[in-house]
Amino acid sequence: GAVVSQHPSRVICKSGTSVKIECRSLDFQATTMFWYRQFPKQSLMLMATSNEGSKATYEQGVEKDKFLINHASLTLSTLTVTSAHPEDSSFYICSAGQVYEQYFGPGTRLTVT
């Protein structure tokens, strides 16, 4: 149980375009999902907390207009990287919270060329 999926697993996009990453909780309902960014050989950096039916809460320094988060249902949250630039290239990981535990998706490798 407690499986979280992400799609796509890898994406390459051109600079200036937008890309959407989906995070789904497959076998449980998640009122809260988290989006992390991980740079090579570093820990996870929390970007935002996504709450179903309400606006996401962004961490300090994270651009709300660049990283759009939508949590439209209890099983789906999306992260859209708008007007992507090469510096947005990273590994993005989502997680879904359930009773003080978080279950992580497999991650999405974004490369902006």
Add this chain to the structure above:
Amino acid sequence: AQSVTQPDIHITVSEGASLELRCNYSYGATPYLFWYVQSPGQGLQLLLKYFSGDTLVQGIKGFEAEFKRSQSSFNLRKPSVHWSDAAEYFCAVGPSGAGSYQLTFGKGTKLSVIP
């Protein structure tokens, strides 16, 4: 504010040897503590967690961890390491507040295993 320190950036052990990964935390109340493992290019998998009760916690893949309140530590151990254990290990503490699932992660310890 809560924090997690993993003092060892990289550890190398021989296959079959014992392993201990260190984790120290700073937290204002009784913490919830977690160890996650991440293989290259993958998400995080929960190895074990401590919420309350017995301070020695058993996890998956033969791992265990011991919560020591007096030392603010939650070290991960395995008696005999397998080559497949080579990965990045993250210690985490939570929650950030009442009703919050937010976790604070350490910077990770990379484990290399010599055959």
